[in-house]
Amino acid sequence: DQQVKQNSPSLSVQEGRISILNCDYTNSMFDYFLWYKKYPAEGPTFLISISSIKDKNEDGRFTVFLNKSAKHLSLHIVPSQPGDSAVYFCAASVNGGNKLVFGAGTILRVKS
Amino acid sequence: GAVVSQHPSRVICKSGTSVKIECRSLDFQATTMFWYRQFPKQSLMLMATSNEGSKATYEQGVEKDKFLINHASLTLSTLTVTSAHPEDSSFYICSAREDARNSPLHFGNGTRLTVT
Numbered sequence: 001d002q003q004v005k006q007n008s009p010s011l012s013v014q015e016g017r018i019s020i021l022n023c024d025y026t027n028s029m030f031d032y033f034l035w036y037k038k039y040p041a042e043g044p045t046f047l048i049s050i051s052s053i054k055d056k057n058e059d060g061r062f063t064v065f066l067n068k069s070a071k072h073l074s075l076h077i078v079p080s081q082p083g084d085s086a087v088y089f090c091a092a093s094v095n096g097g098n099k100l101v102f103g104a105g106t107i108l109r110v111k112s
Numbered sequence: 113g114a115v116v117s118q119h120p121s122r123v124i125c126k127s128g129t130s131v132k133i134e135c136r137s138l139d140f141q142a143t144t145m146f147w148y149r150q151f152p153k154q155s156l157m158l159m160a161t162s163n164e165g166s167k168a169t170y171e172q173g174v175e176k177d178k179f180l181i182n183h184a185s186l187t188l189s190t191l192t193v194t195s196a197h198p199e200d201s202s203f204y205i206c207s208a209r210e211d212a213r214n215s216p217l218h219f220g221n222g223t224r225l226t227v228t
Contacts, residue, residue: 004155034216043118043205043219044156089155098144098209100217102155 003027004092006103015112019077023090023103026071030092034100035064035075038087047088048075080110115139116208118220125196125227133191133223135206141186142208146217147179150203159204162189196227 005024013019021035031052036044050057050064050073057064063076077084090103115138125131135145143164148156160181161169168181178200180192189208193200205222 036219041121041203041222041224043116043207043221046216046218049216098146098161098217099158100146102157104153104155 002104003030004090004101004103006088006090006106008106009104010107010109012109012111013080015082015110016079019075019080019084019108019110021075021077021088021090021106021108023073023075024071025073025092027092027094027101028071029094030101031095032093032097033064033066033073034091034093035062036089036091036102037084038089038105044089077108080108082110082112084108085110116206116218116220118206118223120223121221122224123226125225127197127227128195130192130194131196131225133193133204133206133225135189135191135208135220137187137208137218140208140210142210143186145183145189145206145208147181147189147191148205148207148219150205150222156205159191162191164189193225196225198227201225201227 034049035047038044048059048062048064050066055066066073087105089105091100117136119134145162147159150156159174162181162183164183170176183189207217207219209217
């Protein structure tokens with residue numbers, strides 16, 4: 001049972017445009033959500049997080065939106081840069097706890 | 113920022129041998145560290161939670177006798193894959209977080225294990 005789903009295995013975006021990565025979850029107990037970026041043969045790097053008490057969190061070019069009623073979150077990257085090309089994982093936890101449940105990831109390719 | 117160091121980055125071993133992977137938190141103390149496994153084109157799956165000074169907590173389906181975890185200090189956890197088989201070939205990643213609620217997990221760079 002996949003509790004965190006990233007339904008788009010890949011996304012291709014032109015440099016300078018907006019990248020929108022989506023994530024859906026089924027467990028209503030999740031209250032803390034994170035996005036990680038991963039390059040091949042490296043560990044994931046933390047990007048941005050959001051608590052369920054918020055619906056938006058912004059950090060530079062990265063913004064995460066949370067829609068609790070739809071159990072949906074998204075990561076917006078604007079403007080997209082070629083260096084943003086990587087696999088992006090959405091993750092969630094209960095009560096800000098230690099156990100993160102990851103989605104399967106979305107490969108983002110930013111074309112120059 | 114917080115850094116987690118994992119060693120080795122890559123290891124090839126023969127079937128039946130054991131392999132030890134180290135995970136260190138370099139600039140913070142972590143009473144808890146986590147071991148994940150990633151199969152090709154799949155998500156990271158939590159294998160076990162490593163607790164300093166006590167036994168690790170394993171996720172369902174993970175053999176504790178096969179994946180031995182030792183959390184010897186507040187900055188070091190080790191994962192030993194015992195009697196490795198080709199199906200154990202995978203990408204193993206450790207992570208740790210500073211002891212604060214809602215602080216993000218920081219990941220090591222992973223270990224690519226290939227069992228021949």
